[in-house]
Structure formats: structure tokens, C-alpha cells
Amino acid sequence: MSLLRARRVVGLVGLLVVGLLFGSVSLTAVSQQGTLIPEELVIGMVPSRAAAILQPPVEGMAKMVLEYVQKNGFPQVKRVRAVIPESYTATIEALGAGRIHVGLFGPFQIVQVIDSFGSVPIAVTKRRTAAGKETLTFRSQFMVFTDSALKNFDDLVKHVKDNKSLRFSYGGSSTSTSGFLFPCKKLKDLNILPGDNRNFKTIRAANHLASAVAVYKKDVDIGVGFEDVREDLDSDRMKRELGWNPGEPNPSTRVRVIGYSDEIPNDGIVAIKELDVFLREAIKYGFVSLMKTPEGQKFGKDAVDAIDFMPVPEGYDMLKALEAVRVVAKEIQPNLAKCENQ
Numbered sequence: 001m002s003l004l005r006a007r008r009v010v011g012l013v014g015l016l017v018v019g020l021l022f023g024s025v026s027l028t029a030v031s032q033q034g035t036l037i038p039e040e041l042v043i044g045m046v047p048s049r050a051a052a053i054l055q056p057p058v059e060g061m062a063k064m065v066l067e068y069v070q071k072n073g074f075p076q077v078k079r080v081r082a083v084i085p086e087s088y089t090a091t092i093e094a095l096g097a098g099r100i101h102v103g104l105f106g107p108f109q110i111v112q113v114i115d116s117f118g119s120v121p122i123a124v125t126k127r128r129t130a131a132g133k134e135t136l137t138f139r140s141q142f143m144v145f146t147d148s149a150l151k152n153f154d155d156l157v158k159h160v161k162d163n164k165s166l167r168f169s170y171g172g173s174s175t176s177t178s179g180f181l182f183p184c185k186k187l188k189d190l191n192i193l194p195g196d197n198r199n200f201k202t203i204r205a206a207n208h209l210a211s212a213v214a215v216y217k218k219d220v221d222i223g224v225g226f227e228d229v230r231e232d233l234d235s236d237r238m239k240r241e242l243g244w245n246p247g248e249p250n251p252s253t254r255v256r257v258i259g260y261s262d263e264i265p266n267d268g269i270v271a272i273k274e275l276d277v278f279l280r281e282a283i284k285y286g287f288v289s290l291m292k293t294p295e296g297q298k299f300g301k302d303a304v305d306a307i308d309f310m311p312v313p314e315g316y317d318m319l320k321a322l323e324a325v326r327v328v329a330k331e332i333q334p335n336l337a338k339c340e341n342q
Contacts (some may be wrong), residue, residue: 012314022077023106024337034274034277036101036274036275039078039273040080041065042083042100043061043100043102043104045103046103046104046105050271057082058299061290061296061303062081064295068282069282069286073282078170087173088109088172089173092112093114095270095272098272100186101272102122103119103271104269106267107266107267110318110325111322118308119270119272120272121269122287123269123284123310124265124316125300125309126309128307129164130306136265136321137264137265137266138226139262139263140182140183140264141225141228141229141257141260142257143225144255144258148258150221160199160200163198166201166221166222167203167219168200168201169202169203169215169224170224170339171210171229172208173204177325178208178227179205179208182262182264194340195341199342202339209225209232209233212230213238222258227260228257230252230257239251262298263324265318265321265325267304268312269283271283283304284312287309288309288310
């Protein structure tokens with residue numbers, strides 16, 4: 001008997017025992033918490049990079065998840081399809097409407113779908129810092145071109161307070177935790193909100209990598225994105241797009257970090273509440289399992305900047321960790337206009 005089949009049998013027996021003992025819990029009532037077993041399981045992902053970059057590793061992930069769930073109690077699932085909607089909002093709406101069953105989301109998107117749709121967190125990514133430390137948090141980084149006079153946040157504050165011109169790029173939409181919300185919170189804490197400074201001009205880059213590219217090309221003076229998005233500048237695809245020539249320093253060496261936001265809970269995986277509870281378990285451990293393979297490690301690096309997935313709630317209180325995101329969102333979202341000056 002497979003691990004997930006065994007869990008399913010034990011779970012059903014446990015529910016029967018509870019029902020017999022207390023007379024208040026039925027299999028029917030519990031099953032309403034999630035009974036859907038779709039023939040085609042749809043997994044969506046927020047577009048932190050261009051879809052052309054994300055699609056190949058995400059499609060590879062879908063094949064591995066399909067193989068795992070079929071072998072662990074769910075042959076009814078015939079296909080797993082990976083989709084990358086156009087925006088954060090479109091991804092959330094698709095999950096809320098049930099067009100997506102499982103989402104690989106940033107922390108604020110996870111907060112939104114839990115609060116709005118009762119979605120269930122099933123796993124959290126684990127990252128490795130440049131120093132080699134494994135962590136369940138990350139940061140937004142503030143980037144400049146290497147020859148910039150801005151060396152740290154003190155320089156940035158002085159530059160803005162002196163009313164000098166500054167072009168700044170956010171790394172995506174206003175619902176991006178590390179691309180917008182936490183960077184704006186940092187600017188607010190430094191008392192240099194763009195909306196209060198006429199020479200502080202902002203743009204929203206299409207995504208985090210686009211923000212790093214804008215810094216590289218000197219289209220902006222400073223940009224923000226997730227830590228460390230600069231590594232994506234050194235991919236073969238980006239080198240071609242940036243006109244890099246063999247023998248030149250890697251593009252990432254032309255972009256320097258001057259500071260970071262507060263710690264942010266890592267990205268994670270959520271499932272719609274309608275999904276069969278045991279299928280959710282299979283999907284959870286499917287992701288954990290795939291990260292033990294070379295193909296899974298490549299998916300982790302290329303798509304979600306992760307080295308592993310940690311099951312939720314095993315060893316990690318994801319709901320508690322996400323409260324920090326709620327706090328920042330409640331502070332920043334009502335005054336988004338202060339974050340920008342276009």
C-alpha cells in the first residue's frame with residue numbers, strides 16, 4: 001500500500017472513530033471540506049518572471065506531480081496542466097473561480113486567497129542565501145548600477161531630501177510582496193515616499209527581472225526585486241538579450257545591492273478548499289518528493305528560487321508567519337498613491 005493510500009485509510013478510520021465517540025462528526029460533513037478530484041488538475045503560478053522563462057520548468061514540474069499523484073492513490077487524475085496567467089490578480093481570480101486548483105504564490109497572494117476564498121496552504125519553499133544558510137524567509141533588495149554614487153540607504157535618503165532627480169523601478173504589481181509592498185514600507189520607514197517628493201519618479205517594471213534589467217541598462221537609478229534576482233541576468237537567454245559578449249564580466253556584476261527590506265515569509269503552495277483533502281496531501285508530498293530529483297531541483301532554481309519544499313503544517317506555522325505580510329499590507333495598501341510618483 002502506498003504512503004498516501006495508507007494515510008487515506010487511517011484518516012477514514014479516524015473519522016469513523018470520532019463520529020462513533022461523539023456522534024457529531026460524519027463522513028459526509030467532513031467530506032464537504034474537500035471532495036473534488038478533477039480529471040485535469042490545474043496548477044497556476046504568479047508571473048514573477050516572463051512566462052517564456054517560467055513555462056518550461058513549470059511544465060516539467062506538472063509532469064512529475066502527475067506521476068506522483070497517480071502512483072499514490074489518484075489514477076482518476078489524468079492530466080496536470082500548468083498555467084501562468086498574465087498577472088498576480090488574474091492568477092488569484094482564476095483560483096477563486098476554481099479554474100486553478102493549486103497555486104504557487106507569493107506571500108501576499110497566499111494571504112489574499114486564504115482570506116477571500118478559504119484556500120489551504122500545503123507547502124512553503126525553502127531557500128538558500130548567498131552565505132549558504134537555509135531559510136524560510138527572503139528579502140526585497142534595492143539595486144543600483146555599479147558606478148552609482150548611491151552606496152547605502154543613507155545616500156538614498158540624502159539624495160531624495162536634496163531634491164535630486166531619482167528614477168525608481170518597482171518589481172511588478174502593487175500586490176507583489178517583495179516587488180512593491182515591502183519596498184514601499186522601507187521607503188516609508190526612511191521617510192522618503194515618492195508621493196511626497198516631486199523629483200522621485202517611479203515606474204512599475206513588468207516583473208522582478210525586468211526591474212533588474214532596467215537598472216543594468218541605466219533606464220532607472222535604482223530598482224527593487226526579490227533576493228537575488230541578479231542571478232537571472234546571467235542566464236544564456238538574458239545574456240543574448242543584453243548583448244553580452246564572451247569574455248565580458250557577467251551582467252550580474254554590473255548591478256549592486258545597497259540594502260534590503262525587512263524579512264518576508266517565503267513563497268508557498270496553496271490549494272482550493274474544494275479539492276479532495278487526501279488529494280491535497282498527495283500534491284503536497286508530490287512537491288516535496290520532486291525536489292529530491294535533479295529535474296525538481298532545476299524547477300526549484302529556475303521557477304521559484306527554492307532548494308526544497310517544507311510540508312505545512314509539519315514544523316512550520318505558515319499562518320502565523322504570514323501575519324507579518326498582513327501587517328505591512330494593511331499599512332501600505334490604503335495609501336498606494338504615496339508609493340508612486342509617475
